Amino acid sequence: MTLGADNKTLEPKLAASWEHNENFTEFTFNLNPEAVFSDGSPVEASDVVWTFERLRNLKGSPSFLMDGTQSIEAVDAHTVKVTVDAPNSEFLNKVSAPYTGILNAEAAMAGGALADETAATADGAEGWFLENSVGSGPFVLVNYAPEDELRLSRNDSYYGTAPAFAEVVITQMQDSVSQAQALETGSVDIAMQIDADTAKSLDTPDVVTEIIPSFNFVYFAFMPGSTAMKDKLTPQVREALTYAVDYDGMIEFTVGGNGNKIAAPIPNGFPGTQNLEPRAQDVEKAKSMLAEAGMDSGLEMVAVYPNDNVYGVDLNVMMQKLQQDFAQVGVEVTLKPVTYPVWREEMAAGTADLTAVYYAPDYYGSGQYAAYFGMTEGSTWVSRAGYQSPETVLNEKEGEIYAQALAASGEEAAAKYEELGRELMADNVIIPLVSPNLVLAHRADIDGVRYSACCNLPLAEISRK
Template identity: 50%
Template sequence: MARRSRLAPSRSFATSLATSFAASLLASVFFLPLDVRSAPAADGPLVVARAMDVNSLDPARAYCDTCQIYLSAVYATLLTLAPDNQTIIPMLAKSWEVSPDVTTFTFHLDPAATFSDGSPVTAQDVKWSLERLKNIKGGPAYLMDSLKSIEAKDPATVVITTETPNSEFLGILAAPYTGIINAKLAAANGANANADAATSDASDTWFLAHSAGAGPFVLESYTADDALRLARNDKYWGKKPGVPGVVLKQTADAVTQAQMLQSGTADIAMQIDPDTAKTVSVPDATFKSVPSFNFVYAAISPAAKGAPVPLTSDVRQAIALALDYKGAIDFTVGGEGKEQSSAIPNGYPGTKDLPAPVTNVEKAKELLAKAGHPDGFAMELEFPAMNVYGVDLSLLAQKVQQDLGKVGIKLSLKPVPFTVWISDINDPGTPFALGFFAPDYFGSAQYVQYFGMLPDMPWANRAGVGKQPGLDGKEQLALYHKALAATDVPAQEAAYRDLALKMIDDKIILPLVSPNLILAYRNDVSGVRYSACCNLPLGEIEKK
């Protein structure tokens, strides 16, 4: 199964400033003379300040946080995710049926659905778009891993068949990367869905300047490291957007984003961290802390060539017991976060009432002595030198270093550029590392695939599944197929819970912080919410 590199470097915020420095800088910024404050007109575009991370604007190639926001605004999907972040609801498909064996999915398209040029969305467009997503082999191509065939039965009916049962396929079809493209328009500009599309498709540059979707907005322009501009799709077949356009403005750090929010030059600031939020005073703006599905973790790779000692189950258990999970949340995000039990995030199927992570320094010392390391050992902790979801990984690394020092494990810290980190964890392998993850859709399979001990999956390969004692992968693979074949929610929940418990026992992935997300927006803006599939649904936002 082809699997994407989930940890895109663009998933970061700029390095956070120390709280004291932020406070002094904000003091000088937030009390500007009134004559230099230039709030945008109420009938002007919605301005969103964020550190942008665009790698492409092609639905089959784009893979980043900003990409989620853009694609869900410009391209419509067959299905979407309700505001509860769990319920699948209609979008392009007004209704659908699923076969009893969860391998055949029949969708009936809404006859009102049209692309931005006024042409109807057809079953052939759906077939072309999803086959292209698979064949381009870009970052989000893994979403179509189970795809067997797509048949356009008639212009309004499409039948999708998967190779094996896939109870998460409906959730996958709500991911913005599965947005349906105007096939005729894109094909006329170099796009194709052929089996060799990864090398023969020549449309990536065209997509940077044009859009071909059925969403509430269209692409107006994109300038790298500056702004991504959207205009309202006047031919949108659904509820018209509440703003005439959107400007996603490149803004590297939280302090500058907060400045723009205070001065009125931005309506929404997307990456305000908890520390910065506590230092600012903006009476006409809202700062709301909400739980997210993002998390930061430590990872142990027994198969890494540079492991200083055998990273056996006892050693991994000792490392896990030495970590101060609550302290990590307090230290990095000022308590604005949650503990997370497994590599499946809180609130996803299978995570209800999982045992909380435990800190027990004395037990950790006993396990290290049992493993033959009564005095501990020295080891390197490698991590991307970046700030993700409001968590400064350098600060977190210092906390981990302090915790493990209490049991005799002497960590040396190795911050590296993300590109170096992602290369190192694959070859030669990194014995101990920090990483991060955010969802592509609502469904637990993506986490089991990436983090579970399944043959040929990323962290299973790094851990040495099938080669290390206790990591044979067979049990988890069976549970994984059981979860995907489940035909009811209780059965699916039970299978994913068993998988979560097994992943906890393996102690390969140790979740450390699930940070809250700060929603920061001016009070004349409404409809701002966090979406597990789409990040920030722009089509729902209005401005007075």
């Protein structure tokens, strides 16, 4: 399935239809019998089973999409049945995520891919996948050069509507100005990382720009279980420090006002966020709470974060602003921007007291944020923020609310996600700072450019007028 243009509705793609039982524990997918892989071989239920099992058993970050799958079976050549161990009203949305794209099992196995329980340690196909296409989508891989370009060509075996372009080249350009210049000269047709200020300089009828809200956000996180912060970043101290932050000023400082505040680590517009009130600065309250917590003599922290610019937000600029805000309440922050590999090492080693990073949705649904940001046993951020002292951040109530949300649907589920959002805010561990607006910029003769919550830019919909 895929996500429709409204960024909420699921639409058929490889699955021509689907259904589920009343309590959301059994899901049946009926495959399009005309679907074929890029080599012309038919897409069969066994390929779906193999792909889902591999995703689950790789134990990588996207494996959460298959969490709780009890059985994945091929009923016949074009029917797949998935059974989960607890109600999961978001499972259909999960299957719209790009990570769940179905692979040609036979070809992938020939390239060294594994789907059994040894996949996490024995699968050796990563390099092979970077050079080969084994999917059934509208494009196939031609070439991938890390930090340079990704080159795709039209899949002549595609069973759906053929893309308008025979070739798509995605080129990496680090800064917004370079992208704008390339767009103006016509050397590129679409630019995806132009900030709003630079977009204002594009004064030519040959270029079209549109500024829209996005579902992406950038946040900072406290690390109460770090080697230096245990017994210092208590719940009261964390809450106090959230009052020190100039949230309105942060929007101006980072994106020139072209963004929105966000209350909980769930994107604005996702289920459960409508009634959540964003945080507000109160410096005097921050000072008072720090004094009550015995921290009136000051606190020193080291902020370790990726040296990156994401969605037009320079993390260095954002953290400099946070450094200034914390200094107003007697907290000294040393900034340590690093590469992503080093950042991951420091997260694993528990040496950061404070960090900053970003999140973009994998699909439309609030459950992914509960799974990732929830302070429940074994979650990503309990491991990071709690390090060897998970009790400093654990909130088991969130697991209960999440389960209740997955067992519900519609307004009932949204009410549970609102309750969960309030708990995530009360944790005072993950603090969203800005949800940047997205600039869609393209040549005037390009049609079909839109923002997708699951897929960023649906390439197959783009054409030239």
